[in-house]
Amino acid sequence: MIRLLFALAALVALTSPVAAQTSRPCQFATPFQHLTATGPVEIVPGKPDLRVYSCGFVIAQRGQSLDFRYWSAKSGTGCAEEVVGLTPVFSLPSDLVMVNRLENVGPSTPLGHSLCIQTTGGTGSLAGIIYWAQF
Numbered sequence: 001m002i003r004l005l006f007a008l009a010a011l012v013a014l015t016s017p018v019a020a021q022t023s024r025p026c027q028f029a030t031p032f033q034h035l036t037a038t039g040p041v042e043i044v045p046g047k048p049d050l051r052v053y054s055c056g057f058v059i060a061q062r063g064q065s066l067d068f069r070y071w072s073a074k075s076g077t078g079c080a081e082e083v084v085g086l087t088p089v090f091s092l093p094s095d096l097v098m099v100n101r102l103e104n105v106g107p108s109t110p111l112g113h114s115l116c117i118q119t120t121g122g123t124g125s126l127a128g129i130i131y132w133a134q135f
Helices: 002-015
Strands: 028-034 038-044 052-061 067-074 096-101 113-120 126-134
Touching (some): 067 126, 113 126
Antiparallel strands (some): 067 113
């Protein structure tokens, strides 16, 4: 009878929401504000034996906005080598708020990659936050 109770307790523990959670929460947020077209900018430096996990972003701007994209690239290369796209180029309208935020980690970069952003366009400004984790 005791074995049966232990088996049932183990089954309940394995099927609980805590046991089912296999991803980690986002740990960090890095803000940015660009008043002109800027980039590429290494916003999260890579570390040799770690991955950066993208958790999304928030973009907010009042008035004319720059276009925006972010990606990963090999650390220390000026965001130019071994590029892995995470978003397309967003051609953003004026007076915008865009939220793409995950509670837990999302797609990961290859080992040692950095997260990079770039704003493009002739005029305007853009501010936001990139959410991420690294392990």
